[in-house]
Amino acid sequence: MDSKYDFTAIEKKWQDYWDENSTFHAEIDKSKPKFYALIEFPYPSGQGLHAGHPRPYTAMDIIARKRRMQGYNVLFPIGWDAFGLPTENFAIQNKIHPKTVTENNIKKFTEQCKSFGWSFDWRREVDTTNPDYYKWTQWIFLQLFKNGLAYKKEMAVNWCMECKVVLANEEVVNGACERCTGEVVRKVKSQWMLKITEFAQQLIDGLEDVDYPSRITYSQINWIGRSTGAEVDFKTTEGDVLRVYTTRPDTLFGSTYMVIAPEHPYVEKWADKLINITEVRDYADKAARKSDFERSEIAKEKSGVMLKGVSAVNPATEREIPVFISDYVLMSYGTGAIMAVPGHDQRDWEFAKKFNLPIIEVVKGGNIEKEAFTDTEEGVMVNSGFIDGLNVPEAKSKIKSWLKETGKGEKKINYKLRDWVFSRQRYWGEPIPVVWCEACNDWIAVPESQLPLMLPEVDNYMPAENGESPLSTLESFINTVCPACGGPAKRETDTMPQWAGSSWYYLRYADPLNDKEFVSNEALEYWLPVDWYNGGMEHTTLHLLYSRFWHKFLFGIDKVNTPEPYLKRTAHGMILGEDGQKMSKSRGNTVDPNALIAETGADSVRLYEMFIGDFEKTATWNTAGVKGCKRFLDRMWGLADILTDGGEYSEKLCSSMHRTIRKVSEDIEQMKFNTAIAAMMTLINEICANGRINRAELKTFLILLSPFAPHISSEMFEALGFGLVHEEQWPDFDPELCVFNEIEIVLQVNGKIKGRVMAESGADKNALLKAAYENEAVGAAVSGREVVKEIVVSDKLVNIVVK
RNA sequence: GCCGCUGUGGCGGAAUUAGGCAGACGCAGUGGACUUAAAAUCCACCGGUAGCAAUACUGUACCGGUUCAAAUCCGGUCAGCGGCACCA
Numbered sequence: 001m002d003s004k005y006d007f008t009a010i011e012k013k014w015q016d017y018w019d020e021n022s023t024f025h026a027e028i029d030k031s032k033p034k035f036y037a038l039i040e041f042p043y044p045s046g047q048g049l050h051a052g053h054p055r056p057y058t059a060m061d062i063i064a065r066k067r068r069m070q071g072y073n074v075l076f077p078i079g080w081d082a083f084g085l086p087t088e089n090f091a092i093q094n095k096i097h098p099k100t101v102t103e104n105n106i107k108k109f110t111e112q113c114k115s116f117g118w119s120f121d122w123r124r125e126v127d128t129t130n131p132d133y134y135k136w137t138q139w140i141f142l143q144l145f146k147n148g149l150a151y152k153k154e155m156a157v158n159w160c161m162e163c164k165v166v167l168a169n170e171e172v173v174n175g176a177c178e179r180c181t182g183e184v185v186r187k188v189k190s191q192w193m194l195k196i197t198e199f200a201q202q203l204i205d206g207l208e209d210v211d212y213p214s215r216i217t218y219s220q221i222n223w224i225g226r227s228t229g230a231e232v233d234f235k236t237t238e239g240d241v242l243r244v245y246t247t248r249p250d251t252l253f254g255s256t257y258m259v260i261a262p263e264h265p266y267v268e269k270w271a272d273k274l275i276n277i278t279e280v281r282d283y284a285d286k287a288a289r290k291s292d293f294e295r296s297e298i299a300k301e302k303s304g305v306m307l308k309g310v311s312a313v314n315p316a317t318e319r320e321i322p323v324f325i326s327d328y329v330l331m332s333y334g335t336g337a338i339m340a341v342p343g344h345d346q347r348d349w350e351f352a353k354k355f356n357l358p359i360i361e362v363v364k365g366g367n368i369e370k371e372a373f374t375d376t377e378e379g380v381m382v383n384s385g386f387i388d389g390l391n392v393p394e395a396k397s398k399i400k401s402w403l404k405e406t407g408k409g410e411k412k413i414n415y416k417l418r419d420w421v422f423s424r425q426r427y428w429g430e431p432i433p434v435v436w437c438e439a440c441n442d443w444i445a446v447p448e449s450q451l452p453l454m455l456p457e458v459d460n461y462m463p464a465e466n467g468e469s470p471l472s473t474l475e476s477f478i479n480t481v482c483p484a485c486g487g488p489a490k491r492e493t494d495t496m497p498q499w500a501g502s503s504w505y506y507l508r509y510a511d512p513l514n515d516k517e518f519v520s521n522e523a524l525e526y527w528l529p530v531d532w533y534n535g536g537m538e539h540t541t542l543h544l545l546y547s548r549f550w551h552k553f554l555f556g557i558d559k560v561n562t563p564e565p566y567l568k569r570t571a572h573g574m575i576l577g578e579d580g581q582k583m584s585k586s587r588g589n590t591v592d593p594n595a596l597i598a599e600t601g602a603d604s605v606r607l608y609e610m611f612i613g614d615f616e617k618t619a620t621w622n623t624a625g626v627k628g629c630k631r632f633l634d635r636m637w638g639l640a641d642i643l644t645d646g647g648e649y650s651e652k653l654c655s656s657m658h659r660t661i662r663k664v665s666e667d668i669e670q671m672k673f674n675t676a677i678a679a680m681m682t683l684i685n686e687i688c689a690n691g692r693i694n695r696a697e698l699k700t701f702l703i704l705l706s707p708f709a710p711h712i713s714s715e716m717f718e719a720l721g722f723g724l725v726h727e728e729q730w731p732d733f734d735p736e737l738c739v740f741n742e743i744e745i746v747l748q749v750n751g752k753i754k755g756r757v758m759a760e761s762g763a764d765k766n767a768l769l770k771a772a773y774e775n776e777a778v779g780a781a782v783s784g785r786e787v788v789k790e791i792v793v794s795d796k797l798v799n800i801v802v803k
Numbered sequence: 804g805c806c807g808c809u810g811u812g813g814c815g816g817a818a819u820u821a822g823g824c825a826g827a828c829g830c831a832g833u834g835g836a837c838u839u840a841a842a843a844u845c846c847a848c849c850g851g852u853a854g855c856a857a858u859a860c861u862g863u864a865c866c867g868g869u870u871c872a873a874a875u876c877c878g879g880u881c882a883g884c885g886g887c888a889c890c891a
Binding site for chain 1: 804805806807808809814815816817818820823824827828829830831843844870871872884885886887888889890891
């Protein structure tokens with residue numbers, strides 16, 4: 001073996017070898033158990049890989065490599081989530097076609113990925129902007145459309161002033177654009193919507209059957225926001241019925257007024273009867289101009305206008321009560337109208353105080369003079385007719401039955417989740433394959449045989465100032481014939497959001513070249529579901545929810561074979577710059593991992609990325625830290641010099657080896673890569689101190705190291721005549737050998753350490769006690785005092801309690 | 804406001820699953836060896852206080868509790884992070 005660890009040459013050699021020999025190509029092989037490992041495919045940005053990418057990729061690579069050595073047939077694919085705004089914006093600024101920008105970026109990313117030695121199956125590479133791929137994205141949209149789950153609707157949407165594009169609710173963070181942090185305003189537009197709300201319950205229930213970290217489960221449940229209550233009908237003096245949703249039907253007797261959203265249709269319905277209609281319309285107009293963010297600022301004082309001329313009747317008390325409009329009631333949730341119970345809802349309480357409305361106590365237990373009493377555990381019903389004296393849960397149940405019997409209302413479950421705003425007025429996305437036919441007076445699906453509906457070439461892909469898609473000016477694209485009646489029709493010019501392509505890519509990986517179906521049954525049955533999917537926390541309410549929705553839809557129409565796409569999901573922590581801030585070009589704290597590879601080699605960078613800290617937690621980058629990992633590999637390389645042929649080997653080292661096998665094996669499964677690496681470092685320190693290692697032990701050690709640092713392991717393995725390390729079996733450990741015969745026992749008196757003594761493992765308790773008393777320091781501490789208790793923990797410690 | 808998580812040396816972090824030697828492993832630092840010199844490498848030290856030292860005391864955000872024994876369990880407080888948030 002060469003005396004110098006020439007990582008550049010070694011890494012190139014093995015990367016070429018793996019490529020040329022198709023080492024990591026996965027084929028269906030029913031004789032082996034399958035394992036589908038998935039990472040979130042990258043968005044190929046112009047900046048190339050940054051230090052954050054290699055963390056999750058290396059982690060799944062370690063798991064994939066270990067699984068292969070454990071006899072699994074592993075699918076570990078890679079692809080490109082390449083549609084999207086940054087590419088389009090870059091293209092506009094630099095006057096290069098987005099397609100060209102994407103091609104260049106993918107080329108760069110591919111090179112960078114290959115230099116890390118990740119064991120992807122490159123033959124299965126997918127690219128969401130490739131027509132062979134987006135043909136099937138469009139096909140899935142058509143299935144949604146045909147099943148009534150895609151519809152176009154005029155509605156107020158979130159509009160990013162910077163990106164000049166519509167945003168889904170999930171893309172608005174604290175009133176700002178998730179991507180560019182630009183201002184988000186409300187704009188009424190006609191938009192394609194997907195009925196994700198129909199799957200709200202399934203999306204909650206499905207979480208029971210998968211292995212997700214609790215923080216992800218919680219945020220998905222939070223986002224879907226299920227609540228149970230009732231809808232109640234209030235008759236009005238106009239002879240119609242105003243329906244409200246409430247989670248507290250038990251407080252019905254305490255409802256002293258009602259509030260409807262400013263956009264509620266009844267405002268205009270009642271316009272003729274409203275004495276103060278001008279004032280009312282004025283308020284509604286102002287509310288409409290506010291962004292959702294402004295409207296929902298909590299600290300804000302309550303405002304509203306009473307509808308003079310119309311009132312409602314509380315169905316429980318039969319009393320007439322006033323109706324208000326106020327922007328604290330949202331048209332988009334429940335029925336857009338509420339029964340206000342100021343005694344037991346803080347918002348209603350504040351509103352009632354401001355407008356001097358009566359506050360009636362119907363649940364006893366608080367002080368409604370000071371604030372609303374919202375506790376549902378302690379209170380007892382009062383002033384509530386036939387439910388007086390009941391506790392809150394009893395009252396809820398009884399009033400629900402009463403509502404049903406009297407026909408005044410019914411049980412109801414509501415969700416905060418909204419339908420998914422699915423169209424974008426931009427160029428660089430999948431065209432939505434529908435046409436508007438004036439004669440048919442409807443949207444008509446493009447026939448599947450005409451897919452892919454190609455994104456046309458345009459000269460100008462700038463979004464229009466009026467918010468229309470760049471495609472809207474392209475006559476040759478727009479004008480077409482109606483597939484239904486053959487008459488003239490116009491194509492939809494909006495495109496799909498970036499989340500479309502990533503909502504099903506894991507399915508395509510199973511069968512990426514299929515031109516007949518989006519994926520074959522055979523591939524589905526063998527590879528799906530994904531066994532282990534690792535990704536970022538930032539995708540919990542976007543990508544993860546969207547792709548589960550699409551999967552559940554496809555399951556419902558028998559196109560996939562499992563109700564959930566991902567069996568196990570884990571999430572890595574972000575990597576911050578050396579200054580502890582989020583890495584960004586503008587801050588200048590980004591780290592180029594490929595420059596580091598040139599300096600210390602990919603194996604060192606891989607190790608450092610895994611050693612940096614708890615995989616699930618945020619970590620701060622420290623370039624100096626890579627040095628420690630490089631030193632470890634240098635010492636590894638040096639082991640060849642102290643290699644002995646013979647079997648002479650200390651029992652102690654043998655035991656350490658088995659313990660390390662156990663530790664590394666277990667830690668990989670729990671993604672505790674940092675401690676797995678620490679264990680290997682400890683072992684190598686021990687070996688170096690020992691001064692020699694035999695061939696069998698070094699061989700085992702190289703196998704253990706190979707998922708983490710595959711290049712150096714492959715090279716040493718081959719050079720020492722062991723063959724190909726990736727063809728080896730993952731080593732087993734012997735639990736008996738993990739325990740070394742000689743164990744150090746801690747000796748305590750009153751819980752304080754007085755000394756240590758060596759004992760045989762599994763030694764008799766009496767023997768340990770005897771050894772303790774024989775210890776000088778223990779003897780001194782015990783002498784002349786009364787022994788109250790003697791505690792002996794086998795193989796660990798002796799504690800003598802004295803008075 | 805609701806839900807969840809976290810708090811350990813100069814730094815990243817280990818030990819928390821099941822209470823049992825706090826600080827593994829690494830970085831940085833200090834002293835030494837090698838070298839004309841530097842880098843690299845090797846050896847030693849490296850929470851705080853006192854001490855030449857052995858050692859003693861103290862120490863895991865803070866206060867308290869359980870226990871022979873608490874970073875770990877329980878109650879409370881403070882700080883930070885994440886999700887939801889006028890959702891009726």
